[in-house]
Amino acid sequence: MSRAVAARRVAFDTLRAVHESDAYANLLLPAAIGRAGLSTADAALATELTYGTLRRQGTYDAVIAIAADRPVTDIDPGVLDALRLGVHQLLSTRVASHAAVHESVELARTAGGRGAAGFANAVLRRVSRDTPGDWMTHVAESARSDDEQLGLLFSHPVWVVRAFRRALAAEGRADELEALLTADNASPRVTMAALPDLADAPGDARRTPYSPIGFRLGGGDPDALVRGSGGRIRVQDEGSQLAALALTRAVPVTAGERWLDLCAGPGGKTAVLAAEALRNDARLEANEISPARAGLVRQALAGVPMDVPVSEEDGRTRAAEAPGTYDRILVDAPCTGLGALRRRPEARWRKSPSDVPALTQLQRELLDAAIGALKPGGIVAYVTCSPHLAETAGVVADIRREWEGALEEVSAREVVTALAEADPGLPAQADGSGRTQLWPHRHNTDAMSISLLRRV
Structure with missing residues (x-):
């Protein structure tokens, strides 16, 4: 297994534990990186893939639902995590498209077999045909309300979007909502x-x-x-x-x-x-x-x-x-x-x-x-x-x-x-x-x- 593949596997396993066992990525990921013996560069890749996918999960689920023409709740959870990981690489990283698709398809294969691999391959190739900007337009058009649109584009549940708006309005700063949602999706600096x-x-x-x-x-x-x-x-x-x-x-x-x-x-x-x-x-x-x-x-x-x-x-x-x-x-x-x-x-x-x-x-x-x-x-x-x-x-x-x-x-x-x-x-x-x-x-x-x- 190449080091980059190992980093993707660590990220995938962490996502599965987060979604299956309510694990916390900040506690689980460092130990998984240590067990895998990842280099500094590959540990950084595993960290970016894990946290980036979790932060943007709501947006990626909307993309997957459009590309797959089905609700994400109808997709096997393990296959869905492989797809999320693939979509993150295609839309938000500089990872080559062929590598992102191939490795994510292999992860889907381990989760659900040959049929799952074929399904994942079709979905990810559909995603790769449009630009990230195009996909944000598709996602925005799928929303049923302004708040849902914000939630999908910035990957926050609608109720959280509304709670944040009210809290900012209490300071006369409701116009800062998008800046806050953007900040939530950025990696925090180490203090x-x-x-x-x-x-x-x-x-x-x-x-x-x-x-x-x-x-x-x-x-x-x-x-x-x-x-x-x-x-x-x-x-x-x-x-x-x-x-x-x-x-x-x-x-x-x-x-x-x-x-x-x-x-x-x-x-x-x-x-x-x-x-x-x-x-x-x-x-x-x-x-x-x-x-x-x-x-x-x-x-x-x-x-x-x-x-x-x-x-x-x-x-x-x-x-x-x-x-x-x-x-x-x-x-x-x-x-x-x-x-x-x-x-x-x-x-x-x-x-x-x-x-x-x-x-x-x-x-x-x-x-x-x-x-x-x-x-x-x-x-x-x-x-x-x-x-x-x-x-x-x-x-x-x-x-x-x-x-x-x-x-x-x-x-x-x-x-x-x-x-x-x-x-x-x-x-x-x-x-x-x-x-x-x-x-x-x-x-x-x-x-x-x-x-x-x-x-x-």
Whole structure:
């Protein structure tokens, strides 16, 4: 098997696992590349094929349906993944058409036999006869509404398109919808964090514009740098860094404060909180309901020389057990994850509008419990990696009504702007709140929402 063929096979196997077993490509792909012994160039090819196909899956399915003259639901799933991989190479890469068709047909053969190979060959040759621009015209013409057209062209479910439009409109920026959808389909740049007072960025690094602990490498291997630092330097989105720093730097820290990271997994924000606690003589505790993710939290804390106990409870129970105890609590709540579709593109196909009510109920209960665990004057940071208004402004508004007279808002927008070296351009929200909403197309971060509430 040639190396390029091996790279395609790794990509195909990863796609199958994502669609058959709900695996996550970001966890599965690196291990698959290692097992296959791919070179750096072929690992890059496998990565591009996997993520590019997942990001553009909605568009490619529309192309396949037109070329095959049948719904993609009528196509064997293994054959469909081979077709998606082939269409990605034909429409979005510089791979030679004959190679893209031949290798994808062979993958279809392994998935469904000779008949599947013949079918795949016919479909892919039909696709190869038109230009990418022609196919976008065909796809646009197949849509039944303007929102469906956007969803097909930019490979997002229609309900996500509508949720994004509403969230942007809350800032008076509804005209940026296509820019946001485009950014979701681009590969994110690798951003690093140097834990404060524990590590420094390399001399050739470029500082990030918003987080004071963030940087991007001028060159070199990020994994090698992380390993060499003992975990004190880590790969971490700038929005994630800011979510933790907004809590620790919202107001000056008093020595001896007690902090809690209520939903800590996988531990990136916990590590930043721990470094901040260490430098300010505060104490940090962490909680994560999932034992596997709790293990990741402990690994993330390995580079911080302080004892951070990690409990494994439902966050609502954990907070209820300690009323009036903490000075600062981070609630990085379970959410739809719509803010991280650049990194986890398959997530857009796994969530539906019906998931939102249960999530917002859980979010409200976690935030309510966290506020009950605050001391008077204590601050909670409510964070979601989602811009969906029901998960952000809606949850906070509900909680403020429930705790009427007992809460005041600290402007996360002002806190984040003060942290930043460059103006992040964070406008007021339509509801008049001080909530911060970061965006991939404006800030090159995940679409992180941050609200700060003080108990009074």
